[in-house]
Amino acid sequence: MAQARVIRGAVRAVPGRAWGGVAQVRILTVVACLIVWEAFAQSGLFYRDVVPSIVAVAVAIAHEIAAAAFYKHLGITFAEVGVGFVVGTLVGIAAGILLGANPFLRRACEPYLNAIGSTPKIVFLPIIFLMFGVGIESKMAKGALSGFFPCVFTTALGMALINPVLLRVGRSFHLTVWQTVAKIYLPAMVGPIVVGLRLGLGVTVIGVLVAEIKFSDGGLGFRLINYYEQFKIAPMYAMLLIMFALAAAANWGMTRLQDRFDYQRDAEGRKRSAAASLAATPR
């Protein structure tokens, strides 16, 4: 009986109903994590400075944000991510439209796109370094390669899943090609393309940062690995936290954009579950 109650409760659960309990759990979790962290920092279980105190990390974050050099590296990373994202997603959307419009081509290319799409893109870095050198261009190219795949997959799928009834209705109204694109294809494709853009931005950021870590002379990834190599652990943690915050902000912004166009939102306006928004395309 208890099991049945749990089942009914979960199936009919409305997010936010138990917000008080949820907030308590979250606050308790944060406090517990901070206490455990500080306990490890003070315990001497690890080598000195490997787990710095929370105060040391907070001070390092403040120093980092106040440093002029930080903004120079931030600008480099922004430029690399920006160019990589624009190029990768534009090419991805164009390729996705091509594949979506041509089922034969899609079936012919699909196994190879899946194979390369599921391969860790980082292994293509040597080829990218050979082609573009180890400067800012190679990071842009890596970002573009990472951002390409989510867009090509979501656009091709979105195109292939357009309701054929809509296309037949368009033909019955004798729509021109441009009217068909503007009135039928574009409205139907906005959702999948925005999903692809959201996933693409996430993997572009990661792709650029790992490329900076491997070989570069600028950017946030370069700054992070510099701290690691110099064993400046508190600034290293500070950089990690800043990078996670920036990545989270980018993801939050794109998720808001996706919500605006979310064609899957139901009549009650309930938000998608987190599981439904998982990406199946590794970076």
Added chain:
Amino acid sequence: MTASFRILRSPTIAGLAGIVALAAILEAAINLGLVNAQIVALPSAAVAAIPALETEWNVVEAFFVTFGMTAAATAIAIALGVPLGFLLYRRNTLGEAYEGWLAAAFAAPLVLLYPLFLVILGRTHFTLIVMGFIPGMIPIILQTRQGLATVSVTLLNVGRSYSLAPRQMFWKIMFPAAAPSVFNGIRIGVMYTLVNIVAIEYLTDFGGLGRLVSDMYFRYEIPGTYASILFVVLVSVVFYWLLGRIERWLRPV
């Protein structure tokens, strides 16, 4: 002539023909000096480098090191992820509290944490497995919770009408109904585990195929670099294929 056109109507054959044609065009372009051979390896040279990759660099061993670490990390991710997903389903407050965080963590660049793990755990295979299973476990937790929470009410009512015990209800109805969602989580998790392990192998020059790709590039062995990249693609194809087979075996219809 007509027969060959008919064969090309098969997407699989046409795809293969396209790859062969691309390789032939690249080979010709490099031989004609249109593409720099110091940047792009001759496709034939990359294939010819594979035996040397085995005799001098033990590529098969590197393949199995990466494959083994990915399999171990996946096993840990499943062993922890499925029960945690069940816990988040049973305790709905916990589920509501952590679901958003887990989704945010899944989108976060977890691979960047590798210096932290190297500092704390050292440069070992264990570190790679730990860094592999964390991103792999998150989708498994989320999809398990999602799968259990969206079991059809009709199925549950059928179970109740047979007066099934809670344990029977779970094993006979809920788990089979949630299995596709759980498996989807495992499929996503495996790919993310593999990506993280290879990425850290490459970044730290340690482990299996990722380390080999990095080594080849540092020695400027251009055909060897391309050949070792082909092996990484092969690992992901093998995992992709294996998961497809297991999924079809579990869900024959």
